[in-house]
Amino acid sequence: MSTILQNGKLDRSAVEGVVREVMRKRLGRSVAAGKPGYTPNLVVNISARHMHITQETLEHLFGAGAQLTVMRPLYQDGYFASEQMVTIIGPRHRTITNLRILGPVRPENQIELSFTDGIALGVHLPVRMSGNVKDSPGCIVLGPKGYIELKEGLIRAQRHAHMHPDDAAYYGVKNGDLMQLHVKGSCPTTFRDIICRVSKDVKLEVHLDTDEGNASDLPNATNVELARQ
Ligand SMILES: [Zn+2]
Structure with missing residues (x-):
């Protein structure tokens, strides 16, 4: 790890480097790929x-x-x-x-x-x-x-994720890539092959149909998580 204090003064770039390193360890490669500090707002809806x-x-x-x-x-x-x-x-x-x-x-x-x-x-x-x-x-x-x-x-x-390019960068995926969605709750379920549909005009939103939503009890999910597969 680099020296943060130099001649009793805080080395700003060294501090930023340490923060980046900690974030990378905590969040995997996502932060490194996307805009620094960008956090996606994941919404999953039944279509x-x-x-x-x-x-x-x-x-x-x-x-x-x-x-x-x-x-x-x-x-x-x-x-x-x-x-x-x-x-x-x-x-x-x-x-x-x-x-x-x-x-x-x-x-x-x-x-x-x-x-x-x-x-x-x-x-x-x-x-x-x-x-x-x-x-x-x-x-x-x-x-x-x-x-x-x-x-x-x-x-x-086909189950899909509408994504803004910032979200695609965060997850490290591109249009047409396949991802997985973990639904936690009373019926924990992982959906594979969620296809990414990247467009500048959209907000991050995964669309499942009623069968998928009911099978995973999506309305009562305690957490949802999108990940690369
Ligand atoms: Zn859709």
């Missing part, structure tokens, strides 16, 4: 079943000129659970009612369900990153003013 919709589909189901209206803002700025809901009908006329649409509108239609929802609907859901719906099952979507038949679009969203 309940929902639909993403195009403006064209919205007007088809809800009438010409229809707009999504905000029921509740989501954690990420600009996103919201809308007041608008649809019914979806599966291959053997099984239905899920009151499926909420998330806003704002998007360029593609997509419906994110849990495996349990898929069983109820009678379809096998592929696990996909949001936006990748190729060759996924379809369904009929029913609104108050019309219906459409989606040829594809039903997925189970």
Whole structure:
């Protein structure tokens, strides 16, 4: 260890060096990789079943000129659970009612369900990153003013972490890397293969679906921890 006191005076750079060394020992390589002193604010939320919709589909189901209206803002700025809901009908006329649409509108239609929802609907859901719906099952979507038949679009969203570049630097990961999430509490669970989605416009937030949230009793978790795998 270097000398901190030189000629009776405090050597500032030596003190900073010691602090860095202690932090590195306590927190592993994270602090060394990220901005000095940066602490991520980890939020884990359950993403309940929902639909993403195009403006064209919205007007088809809800009438010409229809707009999504905000029921509740989501954690990420600009996103919201809308007041608008649809019914979806599966291959053997099984239905899920009151499926909420998330806003704002998007360029593609997509419906994110849990495996349990898929069983109820009678379809096998592929696990996909949001936006990748190729060759996924379809369904009929029913609104108050019309219906459409989606040829594809039903997925189970792959568990993921929205991350600001500062958070990615802190954890020493990049977009597309896989991490693990430890949930402590009555049903301790480690989720692997949480895919990192790094973007300047987002806050750190892990999204699990209802099956994952219920399995780990997430609402009553005593601690959550994100780590490299
Ligand atoms: Zn998400």
